[in-house]
Amino acid sequence: MDLFPVFKELAQKTPSKILLIVLDGVGGLPLEPGGPTELEAAKTPNLDRLAEESALGLLTPVYPGLAPGSGPGHLALFGYDPFRYVVGRGALSALGLGADFREGDVALRGNFATLAEGKVVDRRAGRPSTEENQRVIAKLKEAIPRIEDVEVHFYTESEHRFLVILRGEGLEDRVTDTDPQKTGLPPLKAQALDEASEKTARIVNLLSERIQEVLEDEPRMNGALFRGASKRPSFPRMGEVYGLTPAAIASYPMYKGLASLVGMEVLPVEGEGDALEGKLKALRENWGRYDFFYFHVKKTDAMGEDGNFWGKVEKIERFDALLPEILSLGPDVLAITGDHSTPALLKAHSWHPVPLLLKAPYLRADEARRFTEREAQRGSLGHLRGVELMPLLLAHAGKLLKYGA
Amino acid sequence: MDLFPVFKELAQKTPSKILLIVLDGVGGLPLEPGGPTELEAAKTPNLDRLAEESALGLLTPVYPGLAPGSGPGHLALFGYDPFRYVVGRGALSALGLGADFREGDVALRGNFATLAEGKVVDRRAGRPSTEENQRVIAKLKEAIPRIEDVEVHFYTESEHRFLVILRGEGLEDRVTDTDPQKTGLPPLKAQALDEASEKTARIVNLLSERIQEVLEDEPRMNGALFRGASKRPSFPRMGEVYGLTPAAIASYPMYKGLASLVGMEVLPVEGEGDALEGKLKALRENWGRYDFFYFHVKKTDAMGEDGNFWGKVEKIERFDALLPEILSLGPDVLAITGDHSTPALLKAHSWHPVPLLLKAPYLRADEARRFTEREAQRGSLGHLRGVELMPLLLAHAGKLLKYGA
Known part of the structure; x- marks a missing residue:
C-alpha cells in the first residue's frame, strides 16, 4: 500500500532538523x-x-x-517502497557513474564481447583492463556521436562494462536486452515491448551494428551486448511527500544520484574518496538552510566488500571520532543506521538486519547500551522495515499530524 | 504486494539443501x-x-x-501469501480426504440435514455416526453416479459431513451455498455468480433434488446442504518461483494435498498414522534427489486438539528423539517451526505465534537457549510473519541473488 498520500496530508513544516546518517553496509x-x-x-x-x-x-x-543493492536499500531508508519505486539497471548505472542523465534519456548497460562469425564467443571480451575499455570507448565516442537524430553518449564503467545514454525525441525504455546470456549464439535483436519504444529498439539495433563496424579490427572487444534499458525514473520528491527541504551529503555518484531522484539538494563536498572531513564541513556550512540531511559514509561497505574485517572496524572507529562534532550541531532528531549489511565474512551485501540508533525527544527507556547488532535486538524501537524509518523520524521531529480524528 | 516475480528473478539453483520441519500446532x-x-x-x-x-x-x-487452519498456515510457511492464495472449502476438504480431485473438478462440502415439509429442521441431521454416514453415502454412490453428463463422486468425511466432487465439461465454481444457515427455512437454490458457473449451479440443484428422492425413507439424513464450491486452485509451483526441486514428507492427505498444490513431489511414506520412522526413512532415501524438503509431524496438533497437554509433551519428546538422525543428514539450512499454535488448554488452533529455530551458516549471535515460546522471544531472528520464512531460508542457503544493484 502506498502511504505517500497519507504522509502528504499529515506532514507539516517545522524548524526542527533531522539528520539521517547512513553507514553503508554497516551490519556485520x-x-x-x-x-x-x-x-x-x-x-x-x-x-x-x-x-x-x-x-x-x-x-x-x-x-x-x-x-539489497544500494538502490533499494537507500530508497527504503528515504521512505520509498523499493518494490514500487524501482530504478532500472541502466539508470542505476548512469547514477553510479555520475553521468549526465536527463529526463527523456534512455540508459543501457553495455558489455564488450568477443564475436566470431556473428556469434558471441566471450560475453566479457576476456575481461579487458579498464584502461583498454577507455581506449575503445574513446574510439566509439569519436566514431558514433549519433544514430539518426539521437545523440549517443558512451561512458567507461570498468573492465568489460560500459554505459550508453541515448538522447533524443520519442525514446521509451520498454525494449528487450540484446545479451543472449550465453556463448555460441548471435547477439539478440532489441525488440520493443510497446509501440512507444519502437524507436529505441531501432536505435539500439543500429548502434550494435555500428559498434561492430567500428571495432572490427579489435581482436577481443569487437562487439557489444546491451541490457537494462531504462529512463531516468520520475519519483515524487521528498519536499512534496514530507514537506521537507532535504539535502544530501555524499561523495560517490550513486548516492548523489539516488538522493537527486527523491528530490534532495546534493551539496558539494570537498576532498577525495569518502572525504569525511569535507562532508562534515558541508554539513556545518549548510546547517541553517535545510531541515533534513542525508549524510552518507561509504567506506564501511567498501571494506566489507573487500572482506577486510579490521579495515571495516577502523572505518567505524573513524566515524566514531567525527561524531562529537556532528552532535555539536544539535540535530533535533538523529538516526544512524545502514542501508544493508556487508559482513566482511561474506565480502558482499547481505540480508541481515542493521542496527538503528535514534536520538530524539520523547524516547522510551531502552536496554540497548551500544550501537551493535546484538544490543539493537534489545532496543525499544523493536524490529522495523526500512520504509518505516522516515515516518518515525518525522514524528519525533514534530512534523507529522495526527492521522484521523 | 506479490513478491513472487522478485523471487523468481533472484532465485538461483545451488546444491545446498533446505529442510523445513513443521511440528503441526506446536505452539502452546x-x-x-x-x-x-x-x-x-x-x-x-x-x-x-x-x-x-x-x-x-x-x-x-x-x-x-x-x-489459521492448516491451509493458510502451511501456505504461508511455503511463502504463499495466504490472503492471495486461497483454497476454497470444498477444495480443502477434497485435499484433506485425499480424494481424486483433478483440474476442472468442482468440490463441495455437504452436510446431511433433516428436512420436514421442505424445510430444514436439523442442519446436522442429529449428528449421525460416521458409520451411518458411510452407509448413506454408499446408497448415494449407487443411485447417483452422474447428473446430466457430469460424474458425481461422494466421499464420507465424518458424522454429518461429506464431500461431493463434480467432474465434467464446463464446470466453474462461482455458485452460492444451498445451506440456509438456520432451521425453519427451505434449502436455498444454488445460484451462479457468473455465466460460466451456470451449469454447476444447475447440477447442484438437480443433485439436491435427487438426494432427497433417494433418501426419502431415511428418518434423519433425508436432505443435503452444500457449501464452498471450489475448483482445484492453480498456484505457481515452488520450482518456478524459487528454482527449487522440492519434496514433501507427510502422511496425512491434507498436507500431501497442500504440498502438491505448490508443486512439491509428495514422497511415499511407509507406516500408519504419523509414521515418523517411515518419514525418516523417506527423508534418508531421497536425500540426494531434492534440494528442499518439507517434513511434517502431525501428532503435536492432534494432541493439542484433544486437550491432551501431556500427550502433546510426549509427541514433542518423540520428535526430539529422532532429531539426531535428521541432523546426521547434514542439511545446509534447517528450520523447525509450526504452522500455528494448538494449545491443549484451548483444544483448538490458536493465533499465538510459534517458535522458529534456524540452523544455518551466517547466523548472528543469539541469546535463546531452548526451542520454546519464551526463549524464542529473545532470539536474534526477531518476530517474523509466516510468509517471510522462505526468502530467509533461501538467503541462508545461498539461493537468492542481490535485489537491485
Whole structure:
C-alpha cells in the first residue's frame, strides 16, 4: 500500500532538523561463531555514549532474506517502497557513474564481447583492463556521436562494462536486452515491448551494428551486448511527500544520484574518496538552510566488500571520532543506521538486519547500551522495515499530524 | 504486494539443501498462569543442544489474532501469501480426504440435514455416526453416479459431513451455498455468480433434488446442504518461483494435498498414522534427489486438539528423539517451526505465534537457549510473519541473488 498520500496530508513544516546518517553496509557478522561483529569489535566511545541516551532497534532494509543493492536499500531508508519505486539497471548505472542523465534519456548497460562469425564467443571480451575499455570507448565516442537524430553518449564503467545514454525525441525504455546470456549464439535483436519504444529498439539495433563496424579490427572487444534499458525514473520528491527541504551529503555518484531522484539538494563536498572531513564541513556550512540531511559514509561497505574485517572496524572507529562534532550541531532528531549489511565474512551485501540508533525527544527507556547488532535486538524501537524509518523520524521531529480524528 | 516475480528473478539453483520441519500446532500455552507450555514441559535434550547453536525467533503464521487452519498456515510457511492464495472449502476438504480431485473438478462440502415439509429442521441431521454416514453415502454412490453428463463422486468425511466432487465439461465454481444457515427455512437454490458457473449451479440443484428422492425413507439424513464450491486452485509451483526441486514428507492427505498444490513431489511414506520412522526413512532415501524438503509431524496438533497437554509433551519428546538422525543428514539450512499454535488448554488452533529455530551458516549471535515460546522471544531472528520464512531460508542457503544493484 502506498502511504505517500497519507504522509502528504499529515506532514507539516517545522524548524526542527533531522539528520539521517547512513553507514553503508554497516551490519556485520562474526568471523567465527561466538566472535564479535565489526561493530562489536570497534572501539566507539562516542557512539557508546550516544547509545546510552538513544533508543535502538533493528531494521530490515527491504525484506527478510533479501540482500539489497544500494538502490533499494537507500530508497527504503528515504521512505520509498523499493518494490514500487524501482530504478532500472541502466539508470542505476548512469547514477553510479555520475553521468549526465536527463529526463527523456534512455540508459543501457553495455558489455564488450568477443564475436566470431556473428556469434558471441566471450560475453566479457576476456575481461579487458579498464584502461583498454577507455581506449575503445574513446574510439566509439569519436566514431558514433549519433544514430539518426539521437545523440549517443558512451561512458567507461570498468573492465568489460560500459554505459550508453541515448538522447533524443520519442525514446521509451520498454525494449528487450540484446545479451543472449550465453556463448555460441548471435547477439539478440532489441525488440520493443510497446509501440512507444519502437524507436529505441531501432536505435539500439543500429548502434550494435555500428559498434561492430567500428571495432572490427579489435581482436577481443569487437562487439557489444546491451541490457537494462531504462529512463531516468520520475519519483515524487521528498519536499512534496514530507514537506521537507532535504539535502544530501555524499561523495560517490550513486548516492548523489539516488538522493537527486527523491528530490534532495546534493551539496558539494570537498576532498577525495569518502572525504569525511569535507562532508562534515558541508554539513556545518549548510546547517541553517535545510531541515533534513542525508549524510552518507561509504567506506564501511567498501571494506566489507573487500572482506577486510579490521579495515571495516577502523572505518567505524573513524566515524566514531567525527561524531562529537556532528552532535555539536544539535540535530533535533538523529538516526544512524545502514542501508544493508556487508559482513566482511561474506565480502558482499547481505540480508541481515542493521542496527538503528535514534536520538530524539520523547524516547522510551531502552536496554540497548551500544550501537551493535546484538544490543539493537534489545532496543525499544523493536524490529522495523526500512520504509518505516522516515515516518518515525518525522514524528519525533514534530512534523507529522495526527492521522484521523 | 506479490513478491513472487522478485523471487523468481533472484532465485538461483545451488546444491545446498533446505529442510523445513513443521511440528503441526506446536505452539502452546501454560495450563495455568506461571506454568510451563507444552514445549517448556518437554524434555528435549537434542533440541536444546541444537538451539544453542541456532538462531531463534517468533513467527506469526498468518496475521496477529488469526488462528489459521492448516491451509493458510502451511501456505504461508511455503511463502504463499495466504490472503492471495486461497483454497476454497470444498477444495480443502477434497485435499484433506485425499480424494481424486483433478483440474476442472468442482468440490463441495455437504452436510446431511433433516428436512420436514421442505424445510430444514436439523442442519446436522442429529449428528449421525460416521458409520451411518458411510452407509448413506454408499446408497448415494449407487443411485447417483452422474447428473446430466457430469460424474458425481461422494466421499464420507465424518458424522454429518461429506464431500461431493463434480467432474465434467464446463464446470466453474462461482455458485452460492444451498445451506440456509438456520432451521425453519427451505434449502436455498444454488445460484451462479457468473455465466460460466451456470451449469454447476444447475447440477447442484438437480443433485439436491435427487438426494432427497433417494433418501426419502431415511428418518434423519433425508436432505443435503452444500457449501464452498471450489475448483482445484492453480498456484505457481515452488520450482518456478524459487528454482527449487522440492519434496514433501507427510502422511496425512491434507498436507500431501497442500504440498502438491505448490508443486512439491509428495514422497511415499511407509507406516500408519504419523509414521515418523517411515518419514525418516523417506527423508534418508531421497536425500540426494531434492534440494528442499518439507517434513511434517502431525501428532503435536492432534494432541493439542484433544486437550491432551501431556500427550502433546510426549509427541514433542518423540520428535526430539529422532532429531539426531535428521541432523546426521547434514542439511545446509534447517528450520523447525509450526504452522500455528494448538494449545491443549484451548483444544483448538490458536493465533499465538510459534517458535522458529534456524540452523544455518551466517547466523548472528543469539541469546535463546531452548526451542520454546519464551526463549524464542529473545532470539536474534526477531518476530517474523509466516510468509517471510522462505526468502530467509533461501538467503541462508545461498539461493537468492542481490535485489537491485
